[in-house]
Amino acid sequence: MSLLEFSRGPMLHAALIIFVFGVLWRLVATILLSRRKRQSEPRNPVGKSAVGGAIAVGSRSWPHPEFIGRTAFGEAVGYGYHLGLFAIVLLGAPHVVFWKNLFGISATWWPTLPGGIVSILSIATIFLMLIATIRRMRHPVLRRISNFDDWFTLVILYALMLTGVMAVFGIGGRYEIILAAHIISFNALLIWFPFSKLMHAFYIFPSRFFNGYLHSRKGAAS
Amino acid sequence: MNESTRRERPTIGQILDQNGVGRRRFLKYCAGITALMAMPPGATRAFAQQLRAARRPTVIYMPFQECTGCLESLTRSFAPSLESLIFETISLDYNHTLQAAAGDAAEEARHEAMRDAWGEYILICDGSIPTKLNGQYGTSAGHSFIEQLREAAEGAAAIVAVGVCASYGGVGAAYPNPTGAVGISEIITDKPIINVPGCPPIPEVMTGTLISFLASGVPELDKHLRPKAFFGNTIHDRCYRRRFYDRGLFAESFDDEGARNGWCLYKLGCRGPTTYNACATIKWNGGTSWPVEAGHGCLGCSEPGFWDQGGFYEPVTAKLFRDSGQIAGAAAAGIAVGAAAALAANRRKKKLSAAADKETSS
Numbered sequence: 001m002s003l004l005e006f007s008r009g010p011m012l013h014a015a016l017i018i019f020v021f022g023v024l025w026r027l028v029a030t031i032l033l034s035r036r037k038r039q040s041e042p043r044n045p046v047g048k049s050a051v052g053g054a055i056a057v058g059s060r061s062w063p064h065p066e067f068i069g070r071t072a073f074g075e076a077v078g079y080g081y082h083l084g085l086f087a088i089v090l091l092g093a094p095h096v097v098f099w100k101n102l103f104g105i106s107a108t109w110w111p112t113l114p115g116g117i118v119s120i121l122s123i124a125t126i127f128l129m130l131i132a133t134i135r136r137m138r139h140p141v142l143r144r145i146s147n148f149d150d151w152f153t154l155v156i157l158y159a160l161m162l163t164g165v166m167a168v169f170g171i172g173g174r175y176e177i178i179l180a181a182h183i184i185s186f187n188a189l190l191i192w193f194p195f196s197k198l199m200h201a202f203y204i205f206p207s208r209f210f211n212g213y214l215h216s217r218k219g220a221a222s
Numbered sequence: 223m224n225e226s227t228r229r230e231r232p233t234i235g236q237i238l239d240q241n242g243v244g245r246r247r248f249l250k251y252c253a254g255i256t257a258l259m260a261m262p263p264g265a266t267r268a269f270a271q272q273l274r275a276a277r278r279p280t281v282i283y284m285p286f287q288e289c290t291g292c293l294e295s296l297t298r299s300f301a302p303s304l305e306s307l308i309f310e311t312i313s314l315d316y317n318h319t320l321q322a323a324a325g326d327a328a329e330e331a332r333h334e335a336m337r338d339a340w341g342e343y344i345l346i347c348d349g350s351i352p353t354k355l356n357g358q359y360g361t362s363a364g365h366s367f368i369e370q371l372r373e374a375a376e377g378a379a380a381i382v383a384v385g386v387c388a389s390y391g392g393v394g395a396a397y398p399n400p401t402g403a404v405g406i407s408e409i410i411t412d413k414p415i416i417n418v419p420g421c422p423p424i425p426e427v428m429t430g431t432l433i434s435f436l437a438s439g440v441p442e443l444d445k446h447l448r449p450k451a452f453f454g455n456t457i458h459d460r461c462y463r464r465r466f467y468d469r470g471l472f473a474e475s476f477d478d479e480g481a482r483n484g485w486c487l488y489k490l491g492c493r494g495p496t497t498y499n500a501c502a503t504i505k506w507n508g509g510t511s512w513p514v515e516a517g518h519g520c521l522g523c524s525e526p527g528f529w530d531q532g533g534f535y536e537p538v539t540a541k542l543f544r545d546s547g548q549i550a551g552a553a554a555a556g557i558a559v560g561a562a563a564a565l566a567a568n569r570r571k572k573k574l575s576a577a578a579d580k581e582t583s584s
Contacts, residue, residue, distance in 0.1 A: 013545065025556040028557050101537060115468045115470055117470075
């Protein structure tokens with residue numbers, strides 16, 4: 001069995017099994033945690049509180065006006081590389097073909113970006129990731145709250161991005177080996193995902209919504 | 223082997239002179255070969271000198287577990303043609319499909335050729351070698367293919383494995399490989415082996431490899447023992463449809479607008495990105511066309527295990543596993559473990575809360 005066959009075969013299968021198991025474990029355990037019983041009369045009905053939750057999802061996804069001078073750069077870099085990653089993963093032709101095959105769907109409407117644009121986006125994303133990494137290393141607060149989880153996630157992400165770019169530009173060795181390394185990096189990401197801060201992909205919006213909902217709901221009605 | 227029993231074999235130059243092949247035609251022939259191998263134009267003269275000086279070699283062509291497709295392909299070589307190869311360059315002393323003799327007479331001819339050129343002949347092998355049941359899945363003239371291969375390989379100067387079956391086992395070795403088929407290099411390990419894979423290989427690659435071996439010995443090989451001159455680039459690297467890949471223009475089916483416009487066949491399962499071969503440059507049928515030009519993706523037939531790389535119409539990144547409920551089982555297990563973890567956490571919380579209440583009241 002070649003490295004490429006291994007990465008597309010048993011390793012991908014095992015990684016998906018671990019990913020599904022781990023993500024559902026974390027999500028179900030969080031959802032079923034008991035909630036504190038509110039003794040006071042709700043301030044707003046459920047529907048209005050849900051609107052409050054939705055507003056919180058939007059407002060907390062944008063820099064707070066009071067701190068915008070200090071946080072805008074970091075948030076811009078963060079948004080930049082996240083959007084870059086999404087565009088590459090969801091619109092790069094080889095990735096779209098991969099997802100369609102993995103989920104067994106035809107989805108002829110699913111558009112793809114030209115390879116040149118994906119290449120530019122990839123290089124820009126790596127550049128933004130580098131800025132974010134340097135900022136994490138130099139920022140006094142970020143440096144102190146970063147742990148193994150953050151650094152290991154970054155190692156996997158860099159491996160994934162660099163092998164992808166190397167495969168596209170035909171550098172660093174034979175294509176099938178680089179492609180195998182790229183898929184192995186993806187498999188590593190799948191395995192690491194449920195047990196790391198990468199779970200923020202699932203938690204971020206529900207937690208913002210729930211916070212906004214609670215703030216709108218609790219307290220006596222006036 | 224007694225040296226005196228050997229016939230003194232003429233050089234290729236002598237044969238050419240006897241047949242009245244002029245210098246111009248010979249140099250043109252050599253230029254064709256060196257061009258095929260992407261050698262610099264200046265190398266043609268040296269190549270020609272080496273080829274003229276080489277002794278006309280005895281070639282023994284042994285078919286094993288095969289379909290004769292490789293030989294069919296070889297007989298359609300244009301430059302050099304098989305006829306010119308047989309009459310001018312090599313002495314094909316055994317091939318039971320092409321030769322008139324059959325049965326014991328054919329076997330005797332092979333043994334005589336081997337005796338005469340012991341240690342110097344080129345052995346061409348075609349087809350995989352079945353190894354299960356002591357090789358009894360494939361026998362000829364009362365001997366298993368393994369025995370025949372070992373016997374013929376012993377006196378060979380080098381072995382050229384033509385076709386993906388002789389190179390890596392091919393279709394015979396495809397899952398579940400009932401005959402235990404393997405390539406030549408898994409049986410013979412003490413001789414120089416050149417693999418010329420393909421299903422079938424490009425005829426000019428087969429003849430070009432032979433000629434280059436005669437002129438300058440074993441050529442530079444890659445990790446799969448393929449001549450780098452022919453297998454140094456991927457189909458994708460040299461494909462004329464590559465520009466459509468780069469622009470993100472793909473055929474989505476074999477009869478859509480993309481297919482009619484000649485766009486990239488990546489989404490239709492083309493294995494060009496992971497296949498090393500010369501189809502995109504040398505092409506087939508004397509340079510007429512090749513599979514991708516005819517509208518079908520590359521099948522990857524020059525790669526080891528190409529039969530077991532998923533469906534031919536699935537992309538090169540397609541999953542290579544069959545999930546028979548394991549992922550659904552993992553989902554159910556994840557939900558169960560998550561629920562159990564939440565239950566345990568809630569109980570602990572309740573217990574701690576009760577303990578705190580008790581402490582407060584006391």
